[in-house]
Amino acid sequence: MTITRRAALGALSLAAAPGARAQGEFPGRPVTMVVAFPPGGQADVVARPVAASLERQWRVAVPVQNRPGAAGEIGNASVARAAPDGLTVLMALSSVVVLPEAARLFGRAPAYTLDQLQPLALVTADPVLLAVPAAAPWQTLEEFLADAKRRPGAIPFSSSGNYSALHLPMAMLAAAADVELLHVPFQGGGPALTALLGGQVQALASGPGPIAPHVRDGRLRVLASWGANPIAGLEQVPTLLSKGFAGVEYYIWCGAYAPAATPEPIAARLRAGFAAAVQDGDVVRALTAAGSAIDFREGDAFARFAAADAARLAAVVQRIGRID
Incomplete structure (x- = not known):
């Protein structure tokens, strides 16, 4: 820099x-x-x-x-x-x-x-990360998408509003994976994260900053990244590109x-x-x-x-x- x-x-x-x-x-x-x-x-x-x-x-x-x-x-x-x-x-x-x-x-x-x-x-x-509650049944991205495929529109995700920076990546993933998710918009990333932590929704695409403390304390699990490369400290988290979702990249x-x-x-x-x-x-x-x-x-x-x-x-x- x-x-x-x-x-x-x-x-x-x-x-x-x-x-x-x-x-x-x-x-x-x-x-x-x-x-x-x-x-x-x-x-x-x-x-x-x-x-x-x-x-x-x-x-x-x-x-x-x-x-x-x-x-x-x-x-x-x-x-x-x-x-x-x-x-x-x-x-x-x-x-x-x-x-x-x-x-x-x-x-x-x-x-x-x-x-x-x-x-x-x-x-x-920063690449966006797919976060779910640690208590959620999905341990991997594949499990999350398979469940979404079985239950169209049944998995709610929060965002910071229609067409927002937290809505677009989930829309890109849903289109690429041919699944239907339930979009629950809020007025910002803070309320969207609160909804995830409070159990109102089950998934959130987020920048790393807001979710980092909750990943560290074990309340949230990260299933995937919209980045081109693995993220330092989260090297085990796969990128969507590495999972075959060509063009699904979002920062x-x-x-x-x-x-x-x-x-x-x-x-x-x-x-x-x-x-x-x-x-x-x-x-x-x-x-x-x-x-x-x-x-x-x-x-x-x-x-x-x-x-x-x-x-x-x-x-x-x-x-x-x-x-x-």
């Missing part, structure tokens, strides 16, 4: 940039970090240590504000419409690039479009955005702040403990990454079709 030379030079030269706040003055006021889901989900797990690091850098409060609703659409749109002054940023999940396409399936204008958001920094990108990523019209000098300071945060020992330790790997990509590199993911997942959304 290397911070680009451009980020470093941008941060050093900002004080001289026309119209920019002096380095010692930025941001001068609290910077709100919006998470479009309730506490406890992957975006929240990533946002909190990063926000704490930004507070130490900037010496202002960086409160994490949870704005759940509509699978993340409400919180994402609030940042898209926010003043472009650097004082409001979004810690988004990968679903940020999917929700506008999903809205079009309903024949309605999206609450926001991607060109209203400026990519600042990708922070993490839940967390990245920071600002309103699109944010001036470049301010955006440069924001990017530099995130670049420093991912090298902060406290952030690295927190995300490592949560099982999330830092995958830092700044500005244009993040924009290219997100655009490629949007194009790939648009096909998944179209395959799922309209959910009434």
